[in-house]
Amino acid sequence: MSGSNQVPYLLRAARGEVLDRPPVWMMRQAGRYMKVYRDLREKYPSFRERSENPDIAIEISLQPWRAFRPDGVIMFSDILTPLPGIGIPFEIIESKGPIIDNPIRTLEQVNQLHTLEPDESTPFIRTILQTLRQEVGNEATVLGFAGSPWTLAAYAVEGKSSKDYAVIKHLAFTQPEILHAFLGKLADAIAVYLCHQIDCGAQVVQLFDSWAGQLSPQDYDVFALPYQQQVIRQVKAVHPDTPMILYISGSAGVLERMGQSGVDIVSVDWTVDMADARRRLGPNIGVQGNIDPGVLFGSKAVIRDRIIDTIRKAGNRGHILNLGHGILQRTPEENAAFFFETAKQADQLLAAT
Structure with missing residues (x-):
């Protein structure tokens, strides 16, 4: 462990x-754009096995660390991982995504869920995070993460990925009491899960409310924000000293509301100019992104x-350079390498321009 102090x-x-210069990592940096990952996936075709077998x-998690030396190493996992622990089993089917055979639709089902x-x-x-901390020492920060209540509820109520979120919105607008009871239980479980990750070695944790961008601002205030706040x-x-990040895809319309969640850093997608994001969030909230x-x-x-351009607009305090969403599957590895190299030389590049 080099530089242990x-x-x-x-x-x-x-x-x-x-x-x-800002530190740099990429969402989905471990994954399909890397040949070493694709080779490993052929050997272990089950996503659950890849994410729940500690060795794999x-x-x-370490593949991008070895290749690019990012400033952040995030554990390879899935936002649905804690759901079986409260009584919601799921499968992940290659090319289809997550499938929940018994979607949550009734108060009786919500009441049967247990604590995590x-x-x-x-x-x-525990094994994954402790090992990652040992492997990277203080050369990188180890990140944990979890799905936020609204997004996990959307998966669990829809039973799968969705394009229009019609089932959960039907529940929200016809039987909101069922959804609120479910969201409250999810928030408690996610908080326990994130605390556990921190206990196991995560130094920063990110909350993904990926689907909250599908809510109108007034519905975000009812079904997403209060439960983000409950978790945080x-x-x-x-x-109290572990920094927390919140990410939402398509978040331009709710950016200020994200800042009210209680997180330290808001991860911004590319639909917002970084200078505008800074202005809208104010000086006390950090930003991540947003290429x-x-x-x-x-x-x-x-x-x-x-x-x-992004670094200049974000300024030299409280910015983590990242993409505005996950790295895309067919991204050339040499371009990912160039992204990291350039980010690490940003202070010289800024001085030269």
């Missing part, structure tokens, strides 16, 4: 220090220019 760079940024999950005991239902999490309040009560993943299909000049 140093605070990892990403953690310094997440705590609001002024830095020469650790290997996948992470060491019993997800024993692999409970985690901060136990781990369009499609830019990584561009030339080196395009990638470099976009990195410099």
Whole structure:
């Protein structure tokens, strides 16, 4: 473990220090754009096995670390991972995504759910996070994550991925009491799960409310925000010093509301200009993002220019450079490498332009 007395760079940024360059990692940085991952997937075709067998999950988490040396290493997992632990089994079918055979539609089903005991239902999490901390030392920050209540509820109520969220919205607008009871139970479980991740070694945790961008602002205030706040309040009560990040896809319309969740950092997608995001969120909330993943299909000049533009707009305090969503499947690995190299030389590039 080199530099054992140093605070990892990403953690310094997440705590609001002024830095020469922003730390950098990528959402979905472990995954299908990397040949080493595709080769491993052929050997272990089941996603559940890849994410819940500690040896495989650790290997996948470390693939981008070995290749690119990002400032953040996020554990390879899935937002649905804690659901079986409260009584909602699921399967992940290649090319179809998650399937929940018995979707949650009634109050009786909600009342039958139980509290989460992470060491019993997800024993692999401890091994994965402890090992990642040992492997990267203080050269990178280890990130944990969880799905937010609205997004997990959407999966559990719809029973699968959705394009229009008609089933959960039908429930929200006809029997809101069922949905609120469910969201409250999910929030408690997610808070326990995130606290467990921090206990096991996660230094920063990210909450993915991927589907909350499908809500109107007034419905976001009823069905998403209060339950984000419930999770964050409970985690901060136990781990006040662990930075928390919130990410929502298509979040331009609810950006200020994301800032009211209680997180330290809002992860911004590319539909908002970074300078506008800074202005809208105010000086006390950090930002993560927000380069369009499609830019990584561009030339080196395009990638470099976009990195410099984003960093300049975000400023030198409380910014973690990232994509505005996950890296795309067919992204050339050399472009991912160039993204990381350029980000790490950002202080020199900014001085030269």
